[in-house]
Amino acid sequence: MKRKLLVLVAATGAVLASLAFFRHGGGRGRERVDLYFADGSMVSLSEGADAERLLALARTALAAAR
């Protein structure tokens, strides 16, 4: 009985973890801004005011073209 309960808890945990993973894009296809500078450095923004502003501009550009 105890073993069945453990298996059930583990399965529920696995399902919830998978849902969370896919809900956040699983690391792929996440919305982000990659900026490349003249000195060879790169900055990747996925959250914050700068990222939101740039993402909003990009969404507008994409929507306008379609």
Next chain:
Amino acid sequence: MEAAQALADLTEISTQIQAAALFRADGSLEAATVADGTRLVESAQALLAAADGVRAEPLVQLEVATAGGSVFVVREGERLVAALTGPEPTVGLVFYDLKSCLRASAETAEAEKPKRAPKRKPKEEGDGEA
């Protein structure tokens, strides 16, 4: 190669690119694959202006990836190219194709510039006089 031809080659080579525009830093449009190229240029300039504030270092290229697609902008000197793709493009390949397009059109622009007439050597006084 003309700007329009460079863009035509770009969209033929890269099937990921859905729309693109070649333009100058002052915002003047050279060529576009879409009817409303000016709007794409304005969007690209707005992105560059917003991104330029992130760091003091000059920005040379950017990608903004959204769930609906990506926007790319590449700058080389006074000339720029902006492009739109679908979601999850092959980023390195798109940047490579955009740079190639910029260089191909820049070479033509350079070749089409009127050449300066060679400077004449000033005549020395007393030349040819006895």
